[in-house]
Amino acid sequence: MSTTIKLARVDQRLLHATVALNWNQFVNANYAVIVDPSYSNDPFITRVMQLCLPEPMKVKIFSVEEFIAFINKESTAKRNLMVIFKNLDTAKEAVEAGFKTSEIQIPYPASRIVIKKLSDFFNEEEIRCIRFIQKKGIKLFFQTAPLDNKEYSVFTK
Amino acid sequence: MMLVEIFKEFIRVVQENQKYTIGLLNQDGYVISCSKEEYIGCHFDIKDSRANNMFYKIRVKNQDYGYIWVSGDDENLKMISRLLLDSLKTRLMYEINTKSLKQKVTKDDELIKYLLNAGHFDLNHILDLIGQLGVDKSKTRVAVYIINNKGFNAEEIMRLKLRPDSKELIYSLLDNNRLLLFKDIPGDLENAEVKKYYRKYIRNLQDWGLQGCSYLVGSMQNKLKRYIVSYQNCLWLEKNIPFSIDEPLFFTDYLFEYFISKVQLDDVRNIFDFYKDRSKGIDIDEFTTIANQLFMNDYNITQTADDLFLHKNTLIYKLKKYEEIFNIDIRGSFQGKVLLALIANTLREYQRQKQVGEKV
Numbered sequence: 001m002s003t004t005i006k007l008a009r010v011d012q013r014l015l016h017a018t019v020a021l022n023w024n025q026f027v028n029a030n031y032a033v034i035v036d037p038s039y040s041n042d043p044f045i046t047r048v049m050q051l052c053l054p055e056p057m058k059v060k061i062f063s064v065e066e067f068i069a070f071i072n073k074e075s076t077a078k079r080n081l082m083v084i085f086k087n088l089d090t091a092k093e094a095v096e097a098g099f100k101t102s103e104i105q106i107p108y109p110a111s112r113i114v115i116k117k118l119s120d121f122f123n124e125e126e127i128r129c130i131r132f133i134q135k136k137g138i139k140l141f142f143q144t145a146p147l148d149n150k151e152y153s154v155f156t157k
Numbered sequence: 158m159m160l161v162e163i164f165k166e167f168i169r170v171v172q173e174n175q176k177y178t179i180g181l182l183n184q185d186g187y188v189i190s191c192s193k194e195e196y197i198g199c200h201f202d203i204k205d206s207r208a209n210n211m212f213y214k215i216r217v218k219n220q221d222y223g224y225i226w227v228s229g230d231d232e233n234l235k236m237i238s239r240l241l242l243d244s245l246k247t248r249l250m251y252e253i254n255t256k257s258l259k260q261k262v263t264k265d266d267e268l269i270k271y272l273l274n275a276g277h278f279d280l281n282h283i284l285d286l287i288g289q290l291g292v293d294k295s296k297t298r299v300a301v302y303i304i305n306n307k308g309f310n311a312e313e314i315m316r317l318k319l320r321p322d323s324k325e326l327i328y329s330l331l332d333n334n335r336l337l338l339f340k341d342i343p344g345d346l347e348n349a350e351v352k353k354y355y356r357k358y359i360r361n362l363q364d365w366g367l368q369g370c371s372y373l374v375g376s377m378q379n380k381l382k383r384y385i386v387s388y389q390n391c392l393w394l395e396k397n398i399p400f401s402i403d404e405p406l407f408f409t410d411y412l413f414e415y416f417i418s419k420v421q422l423d424d425v426r427n428i429f430d431f432y433k434d435r436s437k438g439i440d441i442d443e444f445t446t447i448a449n450q451l452f453m454n455d456y457n458i459t460q461t462a463d464d465l466f467l468h469k470n471t472l473i474y475k476l477k478k479y480e481e482i483f484n485i486d487i488r489g490s491f492q493g494k495v496l497l498a499l500i501a502n503t504l505r506e507y508q509r510q511k512q513v514g515e516k517v
Contacts, residue, residue: 016246016247025255026321048237146319
């Protein structure tokens with residue numbers, strides 16, 4: 001059976017905000033994968049994060065290397081993944097290490113400020129990460145909740 | 158109570174880590190569940206949050222559920238207690254959403270049960286359910302009957318309701334292997350675009366997760382009372398037309414076969430059996446194969462001969478023979494062609510009945 005990426009999202013609030021917005025149910029994911037090197041080696045935190053979702057939903061916290069190894073590993077079970085990157089730098093590292101997907105979602109800023117250009121919201125380092133990801137053929141877009149419109153235009157400027 | 162059940166899972170996880178104690182307090186500050194049973198019933202002043210004793214209000218969807226208490230000497234206590242609070246609130250929200258979804262799906266199940274009750278169409282009850290679900294009763298819908306021989310995952314099917322393109326969807330899992338959807342059609346869609354629309358919708362369902370299924374699509378209906386007809390069309394397809402996995406089958410592509418099948422077999426047999434018996438030795442399999450191929454090729458004899466690897470003259474010879482046996486004009490008249498299709502359908506059905514041992 002194959003591994004399918006149902007949603008790839010950059011969200012520093014990690015799993016809590018994503019599950020609270022019902023994303024896993026909207027995209028029919030049965031795996032929530034958090035890519036955050038700072039927590040990947042803490043089994044207690046992984047267990048607490050698993051508590052956000054009932055079985056048979058699975059929650060995993062990986063470093064970038066562990067994440068790439070996980071998606072490349074053959075699985076006998078159907079794995080529909082909701083992938084949450086801690087930040088743009090982690091997402092860029094994953095793409096650099098071979099992570100393939102068609103698009104990556106970023107939640108709108110909490111204040112819903114009008115963003116006319118990337119520098120209105122992202123710092124230089126983040127913009128560099130965005131450009132790197134885009135060069136690999138991956139689109140980026142703003143969307144917070146499942147019924148929000150996808151906003152691609154800022155990223156194409 | 159949902160929260161107490163969920164909290165037990167949290168207790169189990171925290172008990173694996175001896176550094177912390179976790180408790181659930183009611184609105185008045187009394188412990189109702191705890192990783193250390195001796196604290197149950199104790200009272201805490203929730204305003205008294207200290208370095209090793211944290212209290213947080215559990216508020217989800219504008220409703221208060223009491224307090225979470227986390228205690229320990231660890232330097233990470235604040236971070237861990239926030240994490241436990243966020244996880245508890247997230248889980249509670251998830252379970253509340255799931256419960257509300259289940260209620261909606263149960264209403265869908267009930268609505269479909271009433272829509273498919275041919276014996277007693279209870280319009281008042283149906284309109285009441287439609288009102289509760291917020292479904293537009295004036296929309297045109299089509300039955301999509303999905304068969305999964307390996308069995309559906311009921312939890313996954315429940316989440317169909319959350320797909321953004323499924324706001325007007327009514328559906329029910331009829332049994333472990335059969336799912337019935339009544340999917341609406343956009344009002345401005347041209348008739349010629351309908352099949353394309355449903356192909357795209359089914360492809361989306363497959364991408365979403367419904368792979369390895371067979372999809373049978375019924376007729377369009379704009380009256381609630383006729384939704385059952387669209388469903389019955391799917392059942393007819395299931396019984397009469399070979400179908401494959403992942404490739405949708407549309408009832409509207411088989412209207413001729415459908416109406417032919419509605420003619421009573423005995424009516425046709427009563428007339429034509431005499432001719433068949435008198436002919437003696439007619440190869441019924443060959444006859445039905447030729448009739449079927451002619452029909453598929455719009456009665457083009459050259460094309461049919463090619464498809465059946467026959468010489469054109471051989472085919473004409475056989476057709477002449479059939480014309481003589483049944484006393485019909487296959488090549489020259491429209492009526493003869495329709496009669497050929499009727500006779501072939503009847504004989505095919507009798508062959509099938511004989512093969513399965515039915516008395517004919």
